[in-house]
Amino acid sequence: MRWPEHAIWWHVYPLGFVGAEREAPPMEGPAEPPLEGSAEPRISGPQPGGPRLSRISGWLDHLVELGCNGLALGPVFASETHGYDTVDHFRVDPRLGGEADLLRLFEEASGRGVRVLLDGVFNHVGRGFPAFADVAARGRESPYAGWFDSDGQGEFRTFEGHHRLVAFNHAEPQVADYVTDVMTHWLERGVDGWRLDAAYAVPATFWRTVTERVRARFPDAWLVGEVIHGDYVDSVERTGFDSVTQYELWKAIWSSLNDRNLFELAWALGRHDEMLAAFVPQTFLGNHDVTRIASRLTDERHLAHALVVLLTVGGVPSIYAGDEFGFRGVKEDREGGDDAIRPAFPARPEEASGHGWPYHRLHQDLIGLRRRHPWLVHARTTVATLTNTTLSYTVGEGTDRLAVVLNLAEEPAKVALPSAGWSRIAGEATFSADGAVVPAAGWAVAEPAVL
Incomplete structure (x- = not known):
C-alpha cells in the first residue's frame, strides 16, 4: 500500500484556527509579478500577533x-482576506507567520510521523495578485495579459461571479508553468501532497499537464481535487488526480439520517463501491466549506451513526478540526457566512469544549479500529438488511471482513448478516450466527468470530 492509503487526515483552516484578522495587512514595499514562475521569497510585510502557525504545532500531539497521521492545511499563502484570494503562492500569509514558521511546522509534523497536505488555489487569484495588477494597469501591454480572460472592456472572468476572485486563463501555457512551479517548490520543502481547490472549474487538460509534470519529480505526492458533483471516476482519469472529494457520500450520510431514509445511504454506498474500483475517494463528514455535522444533523444521537459509516467504508477519511468535539456551526450565504464553521481554537486541546467527552472518545475508538484494519481503505460494501431505519452491511477486502449494524428507530431492531458468527468489537448489539439485535438508536461493529 502507498502511504496515502494509510492516511487519516485532521483538516485545519489555519486563518480561522489561529484567530487571524479578517483582512491581511498591507504589504511593505512594491510587489513584483512572478516572472517566469519565480520561486524567489517575497516581501513579508508585518506579522501581527507573531508566528501564529506555532498554535497549530501545539495541537500536533x-x-x-x-x-490521525495527516495534517491537511487550508490556505497558508499570502491572500487578501479568507485565503482563497491568493496574492502570492510563494509567500506565507503574514497573519500566520513567515516561511521559517511553516517549514518548522512541516518538521514538527514529520517528527511525529504526520504527513502534510497543502491547499492549492489555482483556479483563481485575488485582485492584488501582482500579475493581475499588472494586467489591470497595462492591459494588453502587460506580459501577463494572456494569464486572464478579458472581454476587452476591462472586465475579467471571475470564479462563480465573485468579483474579487479573478480566474486564470488555463489555456495559457505560462499559467501551467506557474502552477507547476508552485507545487514543486513546496514539495521540495517537505509537503507531501496537495488539495486542489475548485478543481471542478479547471479544464481537465490543464490538470493533466500539471500533474504529469509534478509526478515526474515527485511520484509519491498525493494529489486530491475538490470535485463537488459530476462523474468522479471520469474526473480522476482525465486529470491525473489520485483522488477527489466524495461529496456524494457526505450528502447521503447526513441526509439519510435526518430523513430516516437509509435507502439513500445504501444507494450511495453502491455508487461509492463503483468509485473504489477506479480510485480511492477522499471521504469526510465536514470541511471548511460546509455546515458542521453536529449542526447539520437534527438528532445528535446520529453523530455516532455518521462517524461509524465514515470510518468503516472504503476511502481516505478526514476529520475536520473541532468535529471530534462536536463543534457546531452553520454556513450562511452572506459576507462572513463562513465564520461560524471556521472558529479560532484555544491554545491547548484540553481547553476545547467537548475535549474528553464521549464523542471525542468515540473518534479515538473508531479511528483506532480503522487503524487495526488498514484494508478498510479499499473495502467494498455489501448490504444485508435495509429498511428506512435499519441497515446492516459487511465490508470486505480479500478475505478480511467486518459487519456493521445501524438502527435509527426508537425500539430495538433485528437485522440479518451473512452466516459466519460475529464477535462485537465496538458499539452495542447482540450478535448471533446470522444477524444481530441492535438497541434503539444503536449501532455496532463486529468481526468474524474465531471458532
Missing part, C-alpha cells in the same frame, strides 16, 4: 492521540 492531539492529532496523533486522536489516531
Whole structure:
C-alpha cells in the first residue's frame, strides 16, 4: 500500500484556527509579478500577533492521540482576506507567520510521523495578485495579459461571479508553468501532497499537464481535487488526480439520517463501491466549506451513526478540526457566512469544549479500529438488511471482513448478516450466527468470530 492509503487526515483552516484578522495587512514595499514562475521569497510585510502557525504545532500531539497521521492545511499563502484570494503562492500569509514558521511546522509534523497536505488555489487569484495588477494597469501591454480572460472592456472572468476572485486563463501555457512551479517548490520543502481547490472549474487538460509534470519529480505526492458533483471516476482519469472529494457520500450520510431514509445511504454506498474500483475517494463528514455535522444533523444521537459509516467504508477519511468535539456551526450565504464553521481554537486541546467527552472518545475508538484494519481503505460494501431505519452491511477486502449494524428507530431492531458468527468489537448489539439485535438508536461493529 502507498502511504496515502494509510492516511487519516485532521483538516485545519489555519486563518480561522489561529484567530487571524479578517483582512491581511498591507504589504511593505512594491510587489513584483512572478516572472517566469519565480520561486524567489517575497516581501513579508508585518506579522501581527507573531508566528501564529506555532498554535497549530501545539495541537500536533492531539492529532496523533486522536489516531490521525495527516495534517491537511487550508490556505497558508499570502491572500487578501479568507485565503482563497491568493496574492502570492510563494509567500506565507503574514497573519500566520513567515516561511521559517511553516517549514518548522512541516518538521514538527514529520517528527511525529504526520504527513502534510497543502491547499492549492489555482483556479483563481485575488485582485492584488501582482500579475493581475499588472494586467489591470497595462492591459494588453502587460506580459501577463494572456494569464486572464478579458472581454476587452476591462472586465475579467471571475470564479462563480465573485468579483474579487479573478480566474486564470488555463489555456495559457505560462499559467501551467506557474502552477507547476508552485507545487514543486513546496514539495521540495517537505509537503507531501496537495488539495486542489475548485478543481471542478479547471479544464481537465490543464490538470493533466500539471500533474504529469509534478509526478515526474515527485511520484509519491498525493494529489486530491475538490470535485463537488459530476462523474468522479471520469474526473480522476482525465486529470491525473489520485483522488477527489466524495461529496456524494457526505450528502447521503447526513441526509439519510435526518430523513430516516437509509435507502439513500445504501444507494450511495453502491455508487461509492463503483468509485473504489477506479480510485480511492477522499471521504469526510465536514470541511471548511460546509455546515458542521453536529449542526447539520437534527438528532445528535446520529453523530455516532455518521462517524461509524465514515470510518468503516472504503476511502481516505478526514476529520475536520473541532468535529471530534462536536463543534457546531452553520454556513450562511452572506459576507462572513463562513465564520461560524471556521472558529479560532484555544491554545491547548484540553481547553476545547467537548475535549474528553464521549464523542471525542468515540473518534479515538473508531479511528483506532480503522487503524487495526488498514484494508478498510479499499473495502467494498455489501448490504444485508435495509429498511428506512435499519441497515446492516459487511465490508470486505480479500478475505478480511467486518459487519456493521445501524438502527435509527426508537425500539430495538433485528437485522440479518451473512452466516459466519460475529464477535462485537465496538458499539452495542447482540450478535448471533446470522444477524444481530441492535438497541434503539444503536449501532455496532463486529468481526468474524474465531471458532
